[in-house]
Amino acid sequence: MANITAADVNKLRQMTGAGMMDCKNALAENDGDFEKAIDFLRKKGQKLAAKRADRDANEGQIVAQVTTDGKFGTVVTISSETDFVAKNQEFVDFCKKVSDVVTAAKAKTIEEAKAVKMADGRSVEEHLTDMVGKIGEKIEMARYEVLEAAKVIAYNHHGNRLATLVAFTGDIDNEAGQNVAMQVAAMAPLGVDQSSVPADAIERELEIARDQVRAEGKPEDMIEKIAQGKLNKFFKESTLLNQEFIKDNKMSVAQYLKQQGEATVAAFHRLMLGA
Secondary structure, eight states, X not given: OOOOOHHHHHHHHHHHOOXXXXXXXXHHHTTTOXXXXXXXXXXXXOOOOOOOTTBOOSEXXXXXXXOTTSSEEEEEEEEESOHHHHTOHHHHHHHHHHHHHHHHTTOOSHHHHHHOBOTTXXXXXXXXHHHHHHHXXXXXXXXXXXXXXXXXXXXXXXXXXXXXXXXXXXXXOHHHHHHHHHHHHHHOOSBSSGGGSOHHHHHHHHHHHHXXXXXXXXXXXXXXXXXHHHHHHHHHHHBGGGSEETTEEXXXXXXXXXXXXXXXXXXXXXXXXXX
8 A cells, every 4th residue: 555645645636626635535445546546536526727747847937839830839848946036037048049049940750959059159048057056956958849831820818837839730810820820729628629539538527427427426328328418518618729818718719710710729738837
């Protein structure tokens, strides 16, 4: 049996928003497995906070940017240990310069991004090391994502704690593209549409729905139908094209895009710093 520590319980509480004892029991019932504990809480009907696993750094800056032709975009997370450093103007300027050079170089991976040369001929990675020595905190490129398409739109939320990158299948008006990128920022979809949600994730949602329906005492012959209804609701809430458009909830994002022309969303990235 796993040794469940107070730190483990607090971590699950931060991830889910559930009570301390509920979190402790969930971890104990699932031998310390966090993913199973989260599902356990959901099956028990706990109300969970919508905190996504994309929160991969506590402090720092996230910058999204596209090339001048609008066909290639990057979003980079440079993390720091404290908010004090994250807001330091020198650090903010450094993160912007890194974004500039890796985007211009069209670096495809985090390894390529770290190897890109800056104005003085030294690599991004070398400059990151310099920042560690200068500031005295752990500074690193924590995450790096790219998209390449007919049109790529970048959105940076105020404060640079959240940024999104959206790839479109064809040309789209910049304002419309920004609206969709802000939708991704605000609503944190899990995928573009149903087809982009992995089969195991779908089955996991169905299993949770079935257990919830059984706990409500519904007849066995109705369980699958009701579970499918819950799955459809999950798709509507959690996939971008099926979500209600935040600027007009009388239409979905897909319907909004149809009004704009032929282009639709091919892919997106959403990066967010942890609380």
